Amino acid sequence: MVKNILLKIGYDGTNFHGFQYQENLRNIESEVKKAIHKVTNENNRIIAAGRTDAGVHAYAQYVNFLTATNINPRAFKFHIEPYLPDDIISLESKEVDLGFHARFSAKSKTYQYVIFRDKIMHPIHRNYMEQITYPLDLDKLQKGLDILKGEHDFKAFMRIDKDLEINTIRSIEDAYFIENESRLEIYFKANSFLHNQVRIMSGALIELARGKLSLDDFRNFFDSKNTKKANPALSASGLYLWSIDYE
Structure with a gap:
């Protein structure tokens, strides 16, 4: 059964070239996607609430992704954390409706x-x-x-x-x-x-x-x-x- 997972992360943006994927440049999207893949063994597409620029930090950034794994949604934050670099932290995770979109659902x-x-x-x-x-x-x-x-x-x-x-x-x-x-x-x-x-x-x-x-x-x-x-x-x-x- 496919689940939609909402993941809350925080990061120190100092050594990143922004959130969005950029080939050959360190970015937050790639690091988070790699960590999720390590846990799910799926090619998960992640959707972010927003795209911060190079050097910008986040106390609370959100991404959502679909997965067919049986992992408890609230446990994802613990499973993902070991695969993240030390300037990104996994703070919370939970299941949301399949129609939820981290960007467009934000008020x-x-x-x-x-x-x-x-x-x-x-x-x-x-x-x-x-x-x-x-x-x-x-x-x-x-x-x-x-x-x-x-x-x-x-x-x-x-x-x-x-x-x-x-x-x-x-x-x-x-x-x-x-x-x-x-x-x-x-x-x-x-x-x-x-x-x-x-x-x-x-x-x-x-x-x-x-x-x-x-x-x-x-x-x-x-x-x-x-x-x-x-x-x-x-x-x-x-x-x-x-x-x-x-x-």
């Missing part, structure tokens, strides 16, 4: 961006945070986050691909920040995001908070006549796929 995704604000950052943190030491007006940062909430055309906040024509309308369900000692953690929740959108939104918010942009400048990114791109895109090191909601 929302939350990304976290982490900024280290002290002048001296220990080198052990360099692959996991963006260091920004400028004085920041956090009230302006919050006002920028409030502007981002809701449905907008985010074409000014995406990486440009001349060969790609897509709908750039997105809806931000929630956007907020938390101060955690020397860290500034910014969170964005939406059904989906454009390529590099979170890193560019984070960069534009920092420009706003340090006084390089006014609130009117920030609002103008959503003006239908605007041709100016938001920038910069902050580094991948500070970005985390934080959570995915299916209900």
